[in-house]
Amino acid sequence: MYLLDSVDHVCVVRPLTPQNWPDMGKVLGGNGDGGCWCMWWRLDDAAFEEGRGAVNKQAMKALVDADRTPGVIAYLDGQPAGWCAIGPRSEYPRLTDSGLLVGGEDEPIWSLVCYYVNPRFRGRGLMAQLTRGAVGLARTKGARIIEAYPVEIPAGVAAPGAYTGIASVLRNAGFTDFVKRGSRPVLRCFVQ
Numbered sequence: 142m143y144l145l146d147s148v149d150h151v152c153v154v155r156p157l158t159p160q161n162w163p164d165m166g167k168v169l170g171g172n173g174d175g176g177c178w179c180m181w182w183r184l185d186d187a188a189f190e191e192g193r194g195a196v197n198k199q200a201m202k203a204l205v206d207a208d209r210t211p212g213v214i215a216y217l218d219g220q221p222a223g224w225c226a227i228g229p230r231s232e233y234p235r236l237t238d239s240g241l242l243v244g245g246e247d248e249p250i251w252s253l254v255c256y257y258v259n260p261r262f263r264g265r266g267l268m269a270q271l272t273r274g275a276v277g278l279a280r281t282k283g284a285r286i287i288e289a290y291p292v293e294i295p296a297g298v299a300a301p302g303a304y305t306g307i308a309s310v311l312r313n314a315g316f317t318d319f320v321k322r323g324s325r326p327v328l329r330c331f332v333q
Contacts, residue, residue: 152267153216154274157224162205164214164221166198168259173198179212179226182233182254210282213274215258215267222262225271226255227279230288239290251284253311255304268307272314280332287330289316 157165169178176193178201184192192200204211215223230236230252253275258267279287291306308326312318316328 150218150265152222152270154213154270154277155216156210156278157205157212157214158208158210159206161214161221162202164216165201165205165224167221168214168224169257170259173201174257179224179255179257182226182235185234210278212255213271213278215271215274217262217265217267220262221259222265223258223267223271224256225253225268225275227251227253227275227287229284236290248285251279251282251287253287253289253306256306257304268303268310269314272306272311272316276314276330276332285332287316287332288319289328289330290325291328292325 155161165178166173172194173179176197177189178197180192180197180200181189183200184197189197201211209228211228212224212226214221215225217223228251230250233252233254236252236254253272256268256271258271276287289306289311291308291311292303293308294303308328311328311330314330316330318326319329320327
């Protein structure tokens with residue numbers, strides 16, 4: 142659990158578990174942000190589209206019910222506000238075909254692949270809090286290396302396509318540049 146306490150707001154980040162599963166729907170909205178339910182990275186195009194909606198929701202819930210802990214939820218002043226998906230890189234087959242990956246490693250790599258902040262809570266720094274919470278979760282699961290695949294966005298510019306993260310936010314949270322693939326950096330964080 143990561144806690145940010147400020148004069149204006151309290152943010153707590155917790156792993157997604159069977160106990161707080163209903164909060165995932167509150168963050169993503171009733172349809173799971175267009176039926177995704179954060180399954181896009183885990184499925185090929187055909188399976189994702191076929192499952193869009195209820196099937197994807199059930200697949201994510203099955204991960205949660207199996208104690209796979211596929212990410213973290215941020216609560217702002219007690220309200221579910223944001224989501225961040227993180228897990229072993231091997232759980233995200235789309236990464237294999239993305240052209241972002243750099244060779245195999247002796248040690249398993251974890252990947253931070255998706256952020257979603259409910260529109261009511263955007264612009265309050267939740268991506269940074271979600272990142273810290275996700276890194277904390279990965280640490281408890283034994284992760285030593287975490288990768289992220291963010292976009293470069295200048296400060297003050299709206300970032301509607303930044304579901305993989307914003308590079309400057311991740312760098313401020315302790316990630317460093319590892320390699321660049323086209324215009325997209327691959328960042329890494331080494332967990333102690």
